[in-house]
Amino acid sequence: MASAEQQPRPLKVLIVGAGIAGLTAALGLRKNGHEVTLFERSQLARETGAAIHLAPNCHGILRRLGVLPETFGANPVQGMTTYDGNGNITVDVDLRQSLLIWQHPWMLAHRVRLHEELKRQATTAEGEGTPAVLKTSSCVASVDPDTATVTLEDGSSFSGDLVLGADGVSSVTRKFVTQQDIKPFDSGKSAFRFMIPVAQIRANPATEKFVQRDGYMRIWIDKDRRLVMYPCSDNTMMNFVAIHPSELSASKGEGWNRAATKEMLLDVFSAFDPAVRALLEMADTSSLKVWTLLDMDRIPTWHRGRVALVGDAAHPFLPHQGQGGGIAIEDAASICVLFPRDTPVEEIPERLALYEKIRDERAHKVQELTRMAGMDPTDANRGSFRMMEFRDYNFGHDEWHHSTHMLRKHLWSRHGPVRLRAPLSFGPMPSPRQDHFGRAIPAHDSAFTTCSVRLRSSATYLRTLFPSPAFGFVAPGTVAEATLRCTELRDMRWLGGGGYRFVGLWVHGVQYVKKDGGRVVGSFLVVLMESLADAVTTGREELGMPKVFCDVGIEDQGAV
Incomplete structure (x- = not known):
């Protein structure tokens, strides 16, 4: 029997960024028995934004980790209505029956509530494993992929076994992984974002019709701009994303925090249906922000040494399919599967290479479908966006199952060709010649x-x-x-x-x-x-x- 010194020890994992991707990874790795420290540049580590789609492909991962969206006010999607700019209905569909094919419901959640629940479960003294340590006001200056060392702007440094760069679209970690200064760029579109209480919309005769059915997403599309509205917080708050050409809302600031005015919002959507403008009139100026929609070229690699990127640090998403957060959660799930409790330190680089192999194609395909979904409608491209086909690809995936299977295949393949017997579905089986990983069994003791x-x-x-x-x-x-x-x-x-x-x-x-x-x-x-x-x-x-x-x-x- 192996001695205690020979037993794999918990990994020391350093995560740069405590957003949704970073906290999801922290929660899963904590449950795996690893020691996790998060470095968050902001003071409160409070996720900004308004609402988030929890589509079936990421909802199931959250549930597996013990994060139940219905407990913090997420509500299921019930249907969808689309309009042209003049308010004419182009599509009106009840989705309740068609969505039953997915194991987990398509939910709409308040982004801050999701972030708070992930943070609570990752850092609380309760639960499985050692609580993750969250260091706020910790701005990372550099990352060393060879030594898995994170250095902060104040000069302090921390070393571990594995570093995850979950520091978002403006990632610091990215350049130390890619060895290139790859930065996101303006996609040409920006978005006003704000929330309005459903009760306020219902109280106005001009807008009451938009909240008669719970769980409905509504989208107005007209030439080069569109307005997306959907409920969250148990159908009590309505989230708005008003997408438009960036030059129409140019102002000071960057990222999610650029200031905006109601006059600017109303001017950009002045040609829309009067009922829509009545909705926009309800926006609270004090919380009205405009967000530059950033895109980025495909990076050459997601990992280097003992450092890997997850979420927007690897692949920033435009909002047009509501999959950015979901794909980030998938990335985190893959990391959690590939680094179980007994992972040897020396295998970290090859596991990170496997992580990139698993995630690269899917993440970038969903990213490309998202770009297509956000194209301005023209006669030439009107038929190119096949919503149901794209939805099926996005929703019909479980990264936990997929990464588990890929890890098993990887472990089998490391020992050369394996011998298989029926049933083939379960891979190599123990026999006189091999163990369940396909490793040859020595016969010298027999x-x-x-x-x-x-x-x-x-x-x-x-x-x-x-x-x-x-x-x-x-x-x-x-x-x-x-x-x-x-x-x-x-x-x-x-x-x-x-x-x-x-x-x-x-x-x-x-x-x-x-x-x-x-x-x-x-x-x-x-x-x-x-x-x-x-x-x-x-x-x-x-x-x-x-x-x-x-x-x-x-x-x-x-x-x-």
């Missing part, structure tokens, strides 16, 4: 006793035992040799120290002619009768050996 009888027999009869005309004897004649062998196997590791017996018949001097004319010469095994069913099954399916079950009795009469 022991055996063999009794052999070599005999001469009729070649013409033995030839009838060959399975096809491709088999034949090397030498001419009607006499051939065979061996009858009985073996007792003991102290076998794969049987917990047990053993079994077999009797086999080998015919010697046989050649097999292959389809290409090549020849293989050796002894042909006619049958192997074994006293252990598992040995029979594994030998048949993994090696193709002609085995059958048979009780083999051996009587030891001692010395004569």
